[in-house]
Amino acid sequence: MADLFDTGDPAPAPASGKAAPRPLADRLRPQALSEVIGQQQVLGPDAPLGVMLASGSLGSIVFWGPPGVGKTTIARLLADATDLHFVQISAIFSGVPELRKVFEAARMRRANGQGTLLFVDEIHRFNKAQQDSFLPHMEDGTILLVGATTENPSFELNAAVLSRAQVLVLERLSEADLERLVQRAEQELDRPLPLDEGARAALLEMADGDGRALLNLVEQVMSWRVTDPLDTAALRTRLMKRAAQYDKSGDGHYNLISALHKSVRGSDPDAALYWFARMLEAGEDPRFLARRITRMAVEDIGLADPQAQTHCLDAWNTFERLGSPEGELALAQALVYIALAPKSNAVYVAYKAARAAAKKTGSLRPPKHILNAPTRLMKDQGYGAGYAYDHDAEDGFSGQDYFPEEMRREAFYDPVDRGFERDMRKRVDYFARLRAQRQKT
Structure with missing residues (x-):
């Protein structure tokens, strides 16, 4: 269903008696929940709101979408539906004084036997x-709170508020939902859209799942004086495509970068290129993408392909020299390379395990045999005593223990049997065998 945006009660007619024309979105606002298009995952008979209304027990809610x-x-x-007085405020324009007035009015209403549903738009904007x-x-x-947010409530809302409200996710409208909305608009205006089939589909695409935006576009198209239906090219000439929903510091940003990263990790260059392009189209800074692509090479490929990190750094450097849009092709090349590269997070896992061990063991000193002894006092304390110089040892390997004396030897790095780490696996196993032999002797 389109969020046929509620701007408050209609303004009174001017003194002349002639009312201003109402926007199409306002005219098509549903009058009952049964008229809502879409969102059956929350409104259906067995969905959260359907169950609440059927049981006559509506609780506080946060709509996220x-x-x-x-x-x-x-x-x-x-x-x-619940016979509650509806009050709407926006967190953008409301502060503590306005909230006090709202709460006081709700208390008076409650004393007179009337409950209040307080709808707070952009609730995440409140501190x-x-x-x-x-x-x-x-x-x-005193109030039944219904909040609305476009941001992830887990990050933006207090735990105390979340514990007292149920979060319901509203989804962007499907193409079928948008088509039903267009048909409803055509019925209201008593004429069809002056668009051919391809242009009609293009109009739905321009709305990008936003019902209110779609109705605004429909209203523009219906105002044109045309004799024959317009094709897609003519429509795009007259209308600018709506910018994709994307907040560089918000949930959409993190969703898309997560999709990009997981596509690379999943060795899917086509999906990786798609999400890369989506972020560029939405206005993401290519330098941010260059940094994240390099991170992917370090975190998910590592020593399975030591060249991957170099490819990413070279692409980043090429972008800095060429700029946009030419330099973005270099980033795309690096992206394809790392998507198809053998994957290993063995060093990443080993690093985290080593950090955890370092945190746990605190201030344990290195064993004395690997400490330098530049003074006589330090030599007398046993610094450097018994150190075996590896270059003088058989096979260039002494097999000494370099961990603190109070700590058992740990094996953090476990290379995978993929890519260059196959060779690293052989080296790890080789030195492990030598170390075992040296300890026996």
């Missing part, structure tokens, strides 16, 4: 203290 998918509209309809101010009023039943 992209713009234009129904958060405001569903909140208003929930108030209607911790402001979010905490909701808690006592939620607990004593």
